Amino acid sequence: MQNRESSRNMVEEQTFQDFLPHMAEKLGADGLISELCNGFRLIMDPTRGLITWESLKRKAEALGMEGMTEEEAREMVREGDLDGDGALDQMEFCVLMVRLSPGLMERLWRSVDDSLSRQIIDLNR
Numbered sequence: 001m002q003n004r005e006s007s008r009n010m011v012e013e014q015t016f017q018d019f020l021p022h023m024a025e026k027l028g029a030d031g032l033i034s035e036l037c038n039g040f041r042l043i044m045d046p047t048r049g050l051i052t053w054e055s056l057k058r059k060a061e062a063l064g065m066e067g068m069t070e071e072e073a074r075e076m077v078r079e080g081d082l083d084g085d086g087a088l089d090q091m092e093f094c095v096l097m098v099r100l101s102p103g104l105m106e107r108l109w110r111s112v113d114d115s116l117s118r119q120i121i122d123l124n125r
Contacts, residue, residue: 020101035095040093050087053077 024032043063045055080088080096080108088096107116 036094036097037090040090050089051093052087
């Protein structure tokens with residue numbers, strides 16, 4: 001059972017990792033941020049304006065994450081909770097989504113590296 005669960009998580013993670021860079025390419029930076037904000041609003045607790053483990057667990061099935069346990073929901077929120085308030089605000093959610101996408105992060109670093117290389121070449125001229 002553990003192996004099947006682990007395999008399912010790997011497939012779900014890989015699907016997400018492949019999808020976010022594709023979205024970034026298709027939508028551009030502003031479009032991607034807009035879509036991430038829409039995702040945030042979909043999951044957030046409307047009374048608090050934050051994503052809580054409870055709101056995440058409630059919405060999990062609609063997001064294709066059937067059977068999410070309370071502990072899994074708590075861990076996901078903990079992973080992105082930068083200010084320690086036990087919930088995700090919109091910025092924390094967006095940062096977490098980008099952080100969870102190695103393909104997107106690799107492209108961002110490559111872009112930074114290219115830009116720095118061009119600046120160094122220009123300085124040496």
